Amino acid sequence: MEDVSKRFGALTALSSVNLDVRQGEFLTLLGPSGSGKSTTLMCLAGFEAPSEGRVLHRGEDFTSLSPEKRGFGVVFQGYALFPHMSVAENVAYPLVVRKIARAERERKVRAMLSTVGLGHYEDRRIQSLSGGQQQRVALARALVFGPNLLLLDEPFSALDRRLRGEMQSELTRIHQELGTAFVFVTHDQDEALSLSDRIAVFNKGRVEQIAEPSKIYEEPATTFVAEFVGETNLLDVTRVKAVGDPNLYHAHYGDTEIICRGPQDAVPAPDSKLSVRPEDVELHATLPVNGTQLNAISVRLLRSTYFGASVEALLGDQADRQFRVRLSTKRARNTGLEDGRSYWLSWPKGTGYLVPK
Amino acid sequence: MATRDASWLGFSLALPLPTLLVLAYLLPLAGVLAWSMSTPGGIGFGNYRQIATDPLVVSILLRTLRICVAVTLISVAIAYFLAYHLRFGSPWKKRVVLIGVLIPFWLSSLIRAFAWLMILRANGLANTFLQSTGMIAEPLALARNELGVMIGMTHFLVPYAVLPIFSSLQHIDNRLIQASRSLGAGFWRGFKDILAPLSSSGVLAATIIVFIFSLGFFVTPAVLGGGRVVMVAEYIYLQMFQLSNWGLGAALSGILMVVVVALMLALIKIVGIRRLMDTAS
Numbered sequence: 001m002e003d004v005s006k007r008f009g010a011l012t013a014l015s016s017v018n019l020d021v022r023q024g025e026f027l028t029l030l031g032p033s034g035s036g037k038s039t040t041l042m043c044l045a046g047f048e049a050p051s052e053g054r055v056l057h058r059g060e061d062f063t064s065l066s067p068e069k070r071g072f073g074v075v076f077q078g079y080a081l082f083p084h085m086s087v088a089e090n091v092a093y094p095l096v097v098r099k100i101a102r103a104e105r106e107r108k109v110r111a112m113l114s115t116v117g118l119g120h121y122e123d124r125r126i127q128s129l130s131g132g133q134q135q136r137v138a139l140a141r142a143l144v145f146g147p148n149l150l151l152l153d154e155p156f157s158a159l160d161r162r163l164r165g166e167m168q169s170e171l172t173r174i175h176q177e178l179g180t181a182f183v184f185v186t187h188d189q190d191e192a193l194s195l196s197d198r199i200a201v202f203n204k205g206r207v208e209q210i211a212e213p214s215k216i217y218e219e220p221a222t223t224f225v226a227e228f229v230g231e232t233n234l235l236d237v238t239r240v241k242a243v244g245d246p247n248l249y250h251a252h253y254g255d256t257e258i259i260c261r262g263p264q265d266a267v268p269a270p271d272s273k274l275s276v277r278p279e280d281v282e283l284h285a286t287l288p289v290n291g292t293q294l295n296a297i298s299v300r301l302l303r304s305t306y307f308g309a310s311v312e313a314l315l316g317d318q319a320d321r322q323f324r325v326r327l328s329t330k331r332a333r334n335t336g337l338e339d340g341r342s343y344w345l346s347w348p349k350g351t352g353y354l355v356p357k
Numbered sequence: 358m359a360t361r362d363a364s365w366l367g368f369s370l371a372l373p374l375p376t377l378l379v380l381a382y383l384l385p386l387a388g389v390l391a392w393s394m395s396t397p398g399g400i401g402f403g404n405y406r407q408i409a410t411d412p413l414v415v416s417i418l419l420r421t422l423r424i425c426v427a428v429t430l431i432s433v434a435i436a437y438f439l440a441y442h443l444r445f446g447s448p449w450k451k452r453v454v455l456i457g458v459l460i461p462f463w464l465s466s467l468i469r470a471f472a473w474l475m476i477l478r479a480n481g482l483a484n485t486f487l488q489s490t491g492m493i494a495e496p497l498a499l500a501r502n503e504l505g506v507m508i509g510m511t512h513f514l515v516p517y518a519v520l521p522i523f524s525s526l527q528h529i530d531n532r533l534i535q536a537s538r539s540l541g542a543g544f545w546r547g548f549k550d551i552l553a554p555l556s557s558s559g560v561l562a563a564t565i566i567v568f569i570f571s572l573g574f575f576v577t578p579a580v581l582g583g584g585r586v587v588m589v590a591e592y593i594y595l596q597m598f599q600l601s602n603w604g605l606g607a608a609l610s611g612i613l614m615v616v617v618v619a620l621m622l623a624l625i626k627i628v629g630i631r632r633l634m635d636t637a638s
């Protein structure tokens with residue numbers, strides 16, 4: 001996709017989106033509700049025409065090509081299975097339309113149904129299937145004609161959590177087995193991080209960052225990405241300057257000196273935001289002894305929330321800035337959490353990331 | 358004993374409705390059927406025999422059937438087109454179709470019939486326009502014949518056919534159409550494989566409703582047919598109120614009613630009474 005914009009009346013759903021789907025990759029479009037993920041997918045599929053920009057496929061201009069001529073598979077939210085056809089008829093439909101001979105059609109349908117784990121469901125009615133099974137039929141139908149791109153719009157949003165996990169690993173397996181490129185829409189960050197080769201983070205119709213999951217999480221390009229993907233503490237830091245190491249920076253948080261990571265290519269502004277993930281932060285009852293390895297500040301515990309395996313502590317410093325820290329329950333018990341008490345908060349030097357924008 | 362009393366109470370409370378139905382419908386109906394057995398020559402099936410053999414009556418029945426079948430098919434086809442745009446069109450298109458479908462409901466059939474007469478007659482709007490543009494030399498015979506009657510009836514019936522078809526289209530998820538296209542089906546292919554089968558019950562309901570309505574048309578044929586296109590309802594009226602041939606009129610009414618009731622039963626069987634109520638509301 002090149003510079004694609006889409007407006008609905010006065011509303012701008014997409015502004016200058018550039019997206020490049022690579023051969024065989026699993027690309028996830030991640031973003032909050034209304035950020036333009038579905039619109040992007042519909043522009044790729046051909047159901048929406050971009051107001052500006054072009055859609056290219058292997059050098060060919062697809063911008064005004066009708067959906068049926070693009071030959072992309074689409075899995076719709078809610079599956080969109082044909083209620084008046086059996087499982088096998090649904091899956092065979094794209095082959096019937098393409099006038100594939102009966103014997104080959106049946107062979108392909110059978111093979112695809114067994115790939116998605118529905119080997120003996122050919123003659124079942126759609127209404128008699130569970131949500132997860134319908135999902136598999138929708139996948140089989142969108143893949144059976146061998147598209148080189150599969151578009152999926154929140155396919156798992158209607159499934160309960162256990163089934164969701166099961167379908168996620170199925171999807172990964174099918175993706176690896178077939179080698180088709182997948183473009184997958186979700187607003188669930190865990191789903192995005194665990195499934196994707198790359199993630200495109202959407203916000204208000206713009207792509208904020210496209211990168212591998214680890215890069216998205218560890219080196220967010222914008223404060224929106226840092227806050228939307230995983231939890232984070234955004235600290236206002238001042239006097240940012242590069243030190244010899246291309247990855248490391250020197251900065252001040254209040255009066256405390258801090259060593260942190262930052263972007264390699266561009267030096268951030270002197271006043272920036274530092275993203276520190278809750279799981280990197282430790283809480284101590286007293287000033288930690290190996291202080292030279294740590295960035296440390298003094299805080300008071302405002303409240304703690306119990307999550308089973310972990311405890312989340314909300315802390316405030318003298319200037320009333322708040323921090324979120326995630327501790328293992330065992331660790332929290334050893335430290336002894338008590339509302340109102342003073343603690344030291346620390347994270348290793350060289351962790352925490354300076355967000356450029 | 359207490360439950361017996363309660364059920365008697367319920368029964369007697371429900372009594373007024375069946376009583377009303379018997380008094381207001383079944384008794385007069387029985388009366389009509391009794392008339393149909395009375396002929397100038399005595400009691401018997403003479404009227405029914407006349408219906409089956411009299412060339413005039415047979416030709417009127419055949420004309421009624423011909424006009425009603427044609428009007429029904431044309432109305433349902435037009436209604437499908439309108440309902441499609443009402444369901445899938447742009448907001449602007451939807452508004453235009455909705456207004457176009459609703460306005461005729463507020464006009465009486467008499468006014469509409471005369472309005473069509475103004476348009477269709479020899480020196481009416483349509484012919485004047487076509488002649489002034491030079492497309493035709495002589496006025497076309499658009500009114501005072503079956504064509505005029507069919508135009509008037511179709512215009513009357515289309516809105517009634519739009520509603521059940523629209524209701525069945527409303528139940529079809531737009532994503533099913535998108536899915537068919539993403540799977541390689543063009544517009545017509547998707548229409549044939551997805552839209553048509555999923556809206557067939559609405560089309561069938563519309564067909565039956567419109568056909569039943571069309572059988573009873575009276576004013577439109579009288580006005581637009583100019584006395585030359587007599588259909589069964591008008592013929593019954595003539596027999597009963599102009600010629601006092603009550604027996605023949607009653608027998609024709611009886612036959613008409615049997616046909617309508619049979620079609621109603623078919624409709625209920627096809628669509629299901631619940632869906633029918635949904636459609637109506």
Ligand SMILES: Nc1ncnc2c1ncn2[C@@H]1O[C@H](COP(=O)(O)OP(=O)(O)OP(=O)(O)O)[C@@H](O)[C@H]1O
Pocket residue numbers: 008011012013031032033034035036037038039040187
């Ligand atoms: N057909 C349409 N007409 C008008 N506005 C639309 C249309 N489709 C989408 N929009 C608007 O465009 C914006 C982007 O919508 P889009 O569906 O792409 O969001 P999304 O990221 O998929 O959100 P969600 O997670 O809720 O599905 C929204 O503000 C939405 O209201």
Ligand SMILES: [Mg+2]
Pocket residue numbers: 037038039153
């Ligand atoms: Mg969406």
